[in-house]
Amino acid sequence: MAVPADADCPLPSGRCRVADCWHGPSEQDRLADRLVRLKLARE
Structure with missing residues (x-):
């Protein structure tokens, strides 16, 4: 199984x-x- 790339990461911060x-x-x-x-x- 391949290790997921940052682009595939579900974290909303995008700092995966x-x-x-x-x-x-x-x-x-x-x-x-x-x-x-x-x-x-808040904004």
């Missing part, structure tokens, strides 16, 4: 690392994505 695609987003990435969504929601 292959490890995140393979093992799921890290806690830090989840927090960052949530902060970005909160900031966008």
